[in-house]
Amino acid sequence: MMMKKIRVIRIALSVAVLLVTAMLVWQGHNETLAHYQLTLNLSSMVLGVLITWLIVTLLVGRVYCSSVCPVGTLQDIAAWLDKRLRHGGKGHYHFVFSNNRIRYITLLLVAVAMTADQRYTGHVARLLDPSQLFSDCLGVHGSFTAPLFGFLGAGIALVILLGILWIAYRGEGRSFCNTICPVGTVLGFLSRASLYHFDIDTDLCTGCNQCVQECKAQCINPNDHTIDLSCCVMCVNCAASCPNRAIKFTNTRKRLSTPLMQPTP
């Protein structure tokens, strides 16, 4: 019951933040976003905000991705529509191994693009920055700011955002977040070692797979009862759906009772 309440609060918070962010962008107050959002645009990034989110991620995982990022919340809305319209309201996800090669190559390319000629590659890199992508798509005052392309840049940003939402709607959950998004990759580095995280108590788990089907990050491995913390976006879906309260928010890691069933490192 407690986890279900936390999940409702988390969803309400994420929708409220999305609406506030949309309103700020619409009214041209893009600079205000820097006071709570992460962006690849380091010149507009507030150092205190960056450090705060890095510490929060180290402590409790990718809360930023579940509650603050507008592109994350939009993907959740697309995934919710998919669940309602195409799956009769039932969870339908399955575990997918994270593709770290694509994650790290993308992050490297974006880092190179950002440090190269800002007149060209920097503006290309911003198309993969969720904060700037959202602003470029929605704003009307100084928001069509992709200076390289002007309105064309805004159009490209919109196409990319719609593509991301289409992936979520087609049942791939947070694939963009856990494969392409450079911000997600950086946060994933930290969250894999987060102090508090969700963990499966194998003594209570009956293997019903309910949590796996509800995990939009597709990061719960039902074979070894582990959660890939680098991909987990702290949405609370798994804990709220578990009929046996086998998923805990904890600072410990439960190991399988039978040593032979331990996953290989």
Ligand code: SF4
């Ligand atoms: S991974 Fe990127 S797009 Fe996804 S929620 Fe996190 S910051 Fe936003």
Ligand code: SF4
């Ligand atoms: S929902 Fe709970 S009982 Fe079912 S597989 Fe997941 S952890 Fe185990």
Ligand code: SF4
């Ligand atoms: S493991 Fe649980 S909290 Fe993490 S993304 Fe999956 S459902 Fe959400």
